[in-house]
Amino acid sequence: MLKATLKGLLARKLRLMLAGLAVVLGVTAVSAAMVTTATIGSGFDSIFETTTSDVDVSVSSAPNVGGETTFTPPVPASVVEELAGVAGIDAITGEVSADGARPVGADGKVISVQGPPRLGVAWQGETGLVELREGRGPTADDEVAINAGLAELGGYRVGGTIDVLTLEPRTTFRVVGVYGYSNGTGTMGGSTEVAFTEPVAQRLMLGETGVYSSLTLTARDTVPNETLRDEIAALLGDGYQVRTGDELAAQTAADGRAFLDIVRIVLLAFSGLSLLVGIFLILNTFSILVAQRTGELALVAALGARRRQIVGSVLVEAALVGVLASAVGIGLGVAVSTGLKAVMEAQSGAQLPVGLIVPVPDLLAAFGVGVLVTLVAALVPALRASRVPPVAAMRASAAEQRSLTRITVAGAVPAVLGVAGILGAVLDVVGDLRWAALGGGVVLGLVGLALLTPAASKVLLPVVGRLLGWSTPGRLGRLNAARNPRRTAITVATLVVTLGLVGGVGVVAESLRRDVSALVSTDLAADLVISGDGVSARAGGGSGGPPTAADGRIMPTFEASVVEEAAGLPGVAGATAQYVDTVELPGGQSPANAGDLSTLESVLGLKTVDGTLRLSGPDEIVVDTDTLGAQGWAVGDTARVATQRGGWQEYRIVGSYEPNFLLTGPVLTPEAATERFVSALPALGYVELAPDADVATVKAAVSELVADNPEVTVADQTQLATDSASRFDIAEIMLYVLLGLSVVIGILGIINTMALSILERTRELGLLRAIGMRRSHMVHMVVAESLVMSVFGGLLGLAFGGLAGAAFVSVAGLAELAVPWTSLAVFLGLAVAAGLIAALAPSTRAAKVNVLAAIAYE
Structure with missing residues (x-):
């Protein structure tokens, strides 16, 4: 039985190679993440040990x-x-x-x-x-x-x-x-x-x-x-x-490793997603291969092979594919790590005094995961093949389609639970568990959607097919795509999952950008903002309030005299400065600000809740209502606050205000900031113009005041809103890049399905050629089939992702739901491109089929 299995494996090596590519890519990503982070970590350990050696x-x-x-x-x-x-x-x-x-x-x-x-x-x-x-x-x-x-x-x-x-x-x-x-x-x-x-x-x-x-x-x-x-x-x-010295080196290295651990977790999470998506590809490949070999396996069973031997033969094939693919993936991962190390050193200027560090235990774990994923994906087709009666399997009708009732019911359960979780979060009926309900609902909804895709394909594929199949070859391609709903569903599952995530990320990112822009426009009354390089883009931080020095770096600042000179320019109605830093409260860290509240109040649109927003001395503060509630303070209380230079001191709370995007946390006097903040200089300056002033002229004049400071710029409201919203761009792009590997695996899935389907339909293709179908028609038919599947998967994924993103926007309480129609159209275009790429090789093979050999093919 083992010898027969190995012979069969050699006969199908090209077909299995495509399935192995999914494992190769997933293991490559996992091993590259492990080797790269290990190398960088070891390099910085070496640097810190060197600097503290004396x-x-x-x-x-x-x-x-x-x-x-x-x-x-x-x-x-x-x-x-x-x-x-x-x-x-x-x-x-x-x-x-x-x-x-x-x-x-x-x-x-x-x-x-x-x-x-x-x-x-x-x-x-x-x-x-x-x-x-x-x-x-x-x-x-x-x-x-x-x-x-x-x-x-x-x-x-x-x-x-x-x-x-x-x-x-x-x-x-x-x-x-x-x-x-x-x-x-x-x-x-x-x-x-x-x-x-x-x-x-x-x-x-x-x-x-x-x-x-x-x-x-x-x-x-x-x-x-x-x-x-x-x-x-x-x-x-x-x-x-x-x-x-050893403790100092260890502590410094630990700080760096904490960041590397975060990077590693993110990379491994997306690598795991790639492997998960690869499961669909491997499952589909083995399902098709087993279906094509039904007669062969039935004959083996008729000759005396037991069920466990049939299952074992399929799993042996899967194990060999998994072992070879994982080994190749490990090798490619190490090679990719070499390139990543070189790129990192070139971009950052860091020269790591170590060679490539290969963590053997971690790579062995990645190898094992690759093999295990392949075996798990092949197990279901193997069990299915072992249950087919020999007599039934040897008939031509053995490959009849199975009912979709069981898989539809199995998909309906998580789908209903997922929708319930999402609705519970959106309608706020689950209280503090709304984020957990939303996350769980999205995951369950995605699982349910994947299981319901076969049933959905019976309804939606004809609709999509009619849009793309306007000729006889196109109609044949549409019918071929709808012929086996299970196979089609597994094939497009990769695109459904990937584009679902991409669509959700796009909707959330665009809504966050609109929300930030709206908040800046609403809260800010100033016409111009003077700020250090990158400060305006970080205004508000994660939860409102100005940027802080919590990253340990001296923030870009400018002379306080700049604001005074700006106030005296023609066309300027007023100007005020804002100092920023991080302070320690009894409950943890908080942004802190300082400035003349008599002018900041109107410029930043502050709303007084209690007391007064006027400070008469360096030992008085005003605090936002959120911080007051979190600390259990009230106006009139004495609060202990630690500034960066001044340490712990007592301040009297004289007023409270509603926090907004541009201001949150304790607010001190400018005099207190110059003595107790990291920098004695302002980080932000706000300029209000007279009603008849020309914005461009005044902006040029204010820019002249900071012309000798290469970190400081002057922006109007529109620029500030754009800069503030742009901070989501990098995170969005990084997510798209990381999800790109899953898209590649999705394309491989369609290529694999199409290639195996062409082999399965050799006789059918020969008959079509025999009755007069030209080679161009054959290419058209295969391309139409591939396009129907890819567009179907793309639409389904983007629709789900858009709805999930809308749910996030509702739960987060963002001001506006913004759908990036252009981006979604680009993603759908990528799905179309994926379908075209996937059809290249199979359509060429179909067009070159030998008519007589194909008709005689069994």
Whole structure:
């Protein structure tokens, strides 16, 4: 039996290869995700270990605002004197290193790096890690040295100049040195570095002189690092973080790995979706192959083969396909990872000091998943084949169509439950479970739709076919597509699932864009907005309110005098500034703002709920109603709030307001912001025009005020709304790219079905040719059949996705349901293109069929 199975496998190797492609693609995606994230993680581990190799113990202040990426207050120089008497310390070095030194390139724009920090540091001379490659270190206030990565990125040379933005506005320095690192790289993980003299670095990066971002302690030879750490921690108390070099490296690496874990989960989720979609392709392939071999299997059964042997023979074929396809997928995944590593290094500038890391256990798991998916998909056709009576199977009528009643009932149950869940969420009858009900309803609805597709095809395929089949070959193609509803349903299931997700994403993204644009237009009374690069696009954050510094970076800002000068321009009725940051409340982090509320109130459309929106001193705040409710505060209470620089302090709540898209969280005075926020400069400026003012003229005049700041732009309301809405574009595009692999598998499914169907209908095609059908008609017939199936699947998927997206919009309470008709039309066009691509090879094969051989074919 095994020998017969292997012989049969060799005879059908080309047919099985198409099924194996689905496994290859899915396993490739899974293994590439695993290898890429493992390599990047190991590379950054190596970098962090290198940078902390000379650190025995590190001392830094505890952040006033929770989270590893928020601003950490500097360490006063007095702490160095306090530690000088500790017997276990051999040397103390004050370090100045902070993200936020933004170099300006030759084009006048800030040099952008995707992810790595832009560090401003104090020059400490050549150490075991830092090595000068050209020139010398800075000695004057207007001199800097830069790392080789930045020199290459910006084309800077020793003797030239470089403009840098920091906590202070744009400043010009002379480049006197270029340095690299002992591991041979010109950058550590793609970061750019500008090294100032110590006093300048302290002022520009930390906001004041006589302070350090951290202290590096070298222990005496006889003192263990852990012992010195514990002694220093006991001496300094809870206001400081004291860690060994190993702990510091591990913590820094863990922060990076947390992000990598998120990336890995996302990639694996979409890879899993590809494998899930591949199941339909494999199931369809084996269903067709088993149906074509019904007579052969019946003959084997008549000769004495038992049911388990028949099932086993099909599963052996599936196992061999799964093993070979998974092995190829693993190899391709490693190759893809090599390319992804190179692209990542080229885009980010990060030079990973490690080769490709291949996590063997993870890849073995991916291999096993690929084989298991193939076996599961082949099991149903195998069991079906084993149940056919030998005598019945050897008759020509053995392949009669089965009733759709059972599968229709099986699909109706999850479909009804899914619709109930979606309606429960939309009508808000499930309370706090509405999101769970919506998610579960969409999944169940998708499952039910897949199972109901055979029944739906009997009704909808003729309608779609009449639109595409306007000739005799076209009508034959339509009838062929409707001939086997089960097969057609499984074939288009990939397109239904994929385009359902794509359609839903499109509707949600477009509705979110409209919602954001509407909120900006409704809440904002200003005609022009002055903002740092990217600030206006992030206005509102995830839940309203301005952008914050929670990512640890110094936000683009501008001089407060810009707003004062703008207020005096002809045609300007008024101008006001807004400062932004992140603060810590007893219940967690929150956006925070500062500004003159007498003008911000009208500009941002604030509605007073209780008390007053006027602040008379730096220890008074107003708070939005959502934050008041979450914290259990009331107007008149004293609230404890920790600012980035000021730490925990008590503030009296003098008023409350309704939060809107542009403002939420506590609001402080400008004086408090200059002392206690990360940046003492405003991030947003609002300009209101006089009724008769020309917007373009005033905009040009305001732009002149910030012409020397490469991060700051002036936008009108329309631009601001567009920029704010555009933040969904990247996420939408990424989702489409990740779903693209499923679309490819969907095309493969149609190709496979069409190719196997042509083989199955060889005799029929020969008869059609014998009665006078030309080759062009044969091509037309096959193309029409493929188009009918792909358009049917595309319409069904997009309709479901659109309805699911509409349900999300309703549950989320968005202002408007927006359907991206153009995008949906493009997606439907892609489905048509998929049908045409899928028909190329099968139609060519059908046209070339030998008439006499086909008529004699059995």
